[in-house]
Amino acid sequence: MSEPEGAPPAAGTGHVPGTGNGAGVDDVAWIVDDPHHVTPQWMTAALRRGGTDTEITALRHEPVGSGQLSSSYRFHLTAAPDATDPAPPSVVLKLAAGTPAGRAQIAPGYRSEVGYYRSFATGAQIRVPRCWSADITTDGHSFTLVLEDAHPSRPGSQVHGATPTQAHAAIRNLAGLHAPFWGQEGLRDTASWLRHSDEAAIGFFGELFATAAGPFVDRFGPDLSPSDLDTLHRTADLFGRWGSHIGGRHSLIHGDYRLDNLLFSEATDGLPTEVMAVDWQSLEIGFPGRDVAYFLATALTPELRRSHEKALVRAYHDRLAEIGVPDYPFEASFHDYRLGTLQAPLITVLGAVYATNEPTENSHRMFLSMITNACAAIRDLGTLDLLAA
Template sequence: MDGSHRIVDDPADVTPAWLTEVLRAGGADVEVVGVRFEPVGTGQTAVSYRFHLDLAPGDAGRGPVSVVVKMAGGAPEVRRRLRVAYRNEVGFYRTFAGRARVRVPRCWSAELSDDEYRFTLVLEDAHPARAGNQVDSCTVAQAALAIRNLAGLHAPFWNDDSVTDGTDWPARLDEAGMSFLGKVATSAAAEFTERYRAGLGPRDVDTLLRAAELVAGWGKYTSDRFSLVHGDYRLDNLLFSGDTQVRAVDWQTVEVAFPGRDLAYFLSTALAPAERRAHERALVAAYHQRLVEYGVPDYPVDLCFEDYRRGLLQGPLITMIGAVYASAERTAGADRMFLSMAANACAAIRDLDALALLSA
């Protein structure tokens, strides 16, 4: 099969013969003789299914017994808006996953249509690992695991001007791009704070609106360092096996940007404010230590903590844009998630005086 045959829109098109070809192309010399599937995840921008595989006699142990197949969903106008996200995720697995030290599911196949409206990923099934939950928070041990994993993404591409050589992506916003992002942020903030005003309270509304106003000029404070960043590195996009292993998924927002944005976004939204206040310096130090172990030079831990403060606009930015422009139908569960993330991010911004830092 050429790559176009590995792109599907319907789980019914994932046949034993299709999976046999995909797995063999990915390095597993097995024959799939039967499949069954069920949906997994909530699918904000795509849909995913777990496929249970029956392998031919004699092939047991030579290939996976299940995989996750992720594909595009929705009407053409929805896909048109999301095609950059589709390109990013396929591109990450094809271009960067093998060079990064971040732990991710093994990718058996990653294909994108020429018009970028359709894509299909065949990924390692991390079951029984469980996705984190923004509302429930995570343990401090899980937070430490996640930020050390994050360092494995940032370190290999740290201030590397060749990171995008040979590709016309991922995005790297210039001054004009940041200005446009600022307009998107202020528009999203106006709608988000109106929609959730009762749940936020006046202090958080004020913090969110002021934070959005600073996005356009954010580049002035975040131009000294860059790397490949996830862009949406949060609990719901992490698969935990207890407190010992984690895998990062959903690479649709990957870009070249200030690494402190990923760090701040995760820590400010993953932990309740009291837990974050008690442990954030130690957690930032753990992230920094892993960067050093991976070879990042001349980066003192105090500067790393300053970058954490500088990255704190990422929390309200992604939360508000995600809520306002989501393609999925609004639900009570999603509302609780967005409110939790916004409230936690606002508390961190106030605790660390980020608005004053980024407006000086």
């Protein structure tokens, strides 16, 4: 699970600090493992590196969030009064955490998150934190991000779900990631670390899903309806066919675009709700419908989804067109949404079974909410019928 971090600039204004693609930089001067090692001089240099000409004279920090393999700290900053640029009152540092074995396991995710800010943030039109500095060691086991503080924005809750207003803001925001990279060739040529889920990779995930389905049912089965259990078993049986159905379109996808990875600033004084996406450790080249379906199928109760899904997919489709995606009819967009729904049980089951942190009552409620919502969406949308045809 990810922790809150950063705050949104205008869409597409994330800074790309440093040089290169950010996936193998061994520049230890910019990388810290202990927040106590961050000095006013270090912070001054990091902010200047990212375009803010200021001088930090004092700072203090506190932990935020509850990450297991990464940690975030809010730094409160005091700046010299005669600085050229005003310093932000606070920033968030995100650092690697956990055991050496855990870091080695999550290293591809660390590379993806640092790489997104360095290689793709400025070209996207999705709201992300402003990033002053982003670096990772060559082995991928340590990294440091300096991000704008999001407070008082708050993360969504998988257990409580999204309101239609929040869902509308989130789905339009998602289009801002997909549209600029829609069908773009050579994405991996500019970022060798970037994963690509082709048919073979989807097949591998299908094997993992089938293996994890048993332990998942052992743990959650008593709380699942017979219909949900049947949907899970049928999904495991047909998952191997999914890859051949979703290879026709690609873009950059977030891979874990869910409520807990979104920060919302609620509407006030007639202004619209704003949302930003964090936690880019699952970034890859993939089928855009996976992000759309994963969000809508897990963020909304079945009743709300049934009432609003066509309007929400329409909002996503319209935003794609505004940004410049041609020749993509709404009917195709809705079909891709139906196909993408298997992303929801895939991530939910794997996340529950392979999570490194100990299960809690809150995590149990979260995964149960996600899987029941996802199974209802798969049945309502006839996704398994599309695979069986």
